[in-house]
Amino acid sequence: MTVTDSPPDARPDTRQVATRRRSGNRRARRLGLYALLVLVAVIAGGPLYWLLSSALKTNPQIYSYPPHWIPTELHWSNFADAWNAAPFGRFFLNTLIVSVVGTAIELTAALLCAYAFVFLPFPGKKILFLFLLGAMMVPGHVTLLPNFLTIAQLGWVNSYAGLIAPGLGSVFGTFLLRQHMLTLPQEITDAAKIDGAGHLRILFRVVLPMSRPMVITVALVVMVGKWNDFIWPLIVTSSADMRTLPIGLLFLQNTETFANWGAILAGAVMVIAPVLVMFFFAQRYIIAGLTQGAGK
Template sequence: MSATTTSPRPRHQNSAHTAPASAPAGRPKIRLRRTWWGFLLLIATALAFVIPLYMLATTAFKTNGEIYAWPMKFFPSEFTWANLATAWELAPFGAFIKNSIVVTVVGAGAKVVLAVFTAYAFAFLPFPGKRGLFLVMLGALMVPGHVTLLVNYITIGNMGLINSYAGLILPGVASAFGTFLLRQHFMTLPAEVFEAAELDGAGHFRKLSSFVVPMSIPAIATVGLVAVIDEWNNFVWPLIITNSVNMRTLPIGLMYLKANDGLTSWGVLMSGTLIVVLPMLFVFLFAQRYIVTGLTGAAAGGGR
């Protein structure tokens, strides 16, 4: 009589079968650690930007005693508007704000319009020397703006536009960065749409206004935001081309305020700085959702 017995599995076989079940258990821990490190890095980066803005905003409404108090007070015990009133009296901020608004709105608008038309030409129009001109335009991105200051000043002076809005705006209306960004984005638009528009008899202006611009709002908004910030914060060119206080812009107004008040009343200086910073902060918060979309679409653009 023969008995059939089942021999037990060797231990190494059992461990081989159970090992894969325990292996994935360590992966969530690794991912969790990476997530925490990512959060810590984001928090540290956010604090690096938020803390200076917080100190700027709170210092603008502190008295001198609280500004120089030790230990430092992170929040004013009583908000005071005296610093803002003093800054408004020491410098003609009304004229500075008006000049900055005019230069920013007209200059940024001209930059965006010219960038749209130029990018459309580079993306869709065949003309001799197209690739060479595009490379020359890319080379302009690598030239520092200060290199052209003297040439621009001589040109504007010969035109009789020193100390005028036209002199402030004209040298900066062409944007190589905006043209490059929009051209790259236009290259990603579906060709079938333009083929259908051509079959329908649409010309270039119709294609630009009815198809290209509506499909490129995020990229155009990105170019507009960069142009607005650039015009609003421009310091060197308005300082050179203007020679009267009433024609100068807000960044120069801060220098004028510091020259009149010195570095003893930090609350007054921070109030003037707050006037310069707040408009761009609101503009950025409003338009930030377009930035990633616009830059991502431009990065995906190819050449033709």
């Protein structure tokens, strides 16, 4: 009696079938992830594209329905109209001074405070840090009136000092820098102390180079907040010579009585363009600062 085995090709290879099935599932998940990313990009970038394209349109094209997604003619004169309708040069100068000087002082204070909370032993350190965390829960609008009364008593209304002084203390920056410094290896700072380095030298020669991504991240977040600040400059300034860019957009809208929305949107593009450029050049530092777990 002879037993005939079926040829090997006639039997399905279950491992190959399972491998193809897993590969198909991974491909489907990848395509679904790409589709989700494209949807998020459209939702996030759609308003920005509409702003940029409408800044180059005329009023009839902006109000047309169905909308013109691609302008047929580029009206660059909208930027000239916006620049001439409001003193944007002065607005840019004021915003640059407030943002750069305020960020430099606030970042320096945050670095010193974070270093003290991590590397300096003093009584009540944890309790004081908890008080600082509690200050982060206080809405900023609550302190508007006390800050204005203080600035008015000092005679700093409608001045750079009045614009900069209330925002010099950064609890948020102190918190981020402290949490990052806690991840730094203690052996490096101990070796610097053995070599005779003081606290300032350890901060600027050892801790600061290892914390560069986080420092850039905090500096960018603080600077963008000061660049886009609207309520405080509106309260503490009373003349166009001391207004900042966000107030300048309101000034431009009130000036453009004929409702030239192309010029108004062009002014908005000029306001956000420096922030977009900063994010473009600093994005790798931001990602490294937010994902960095420990320094080596």
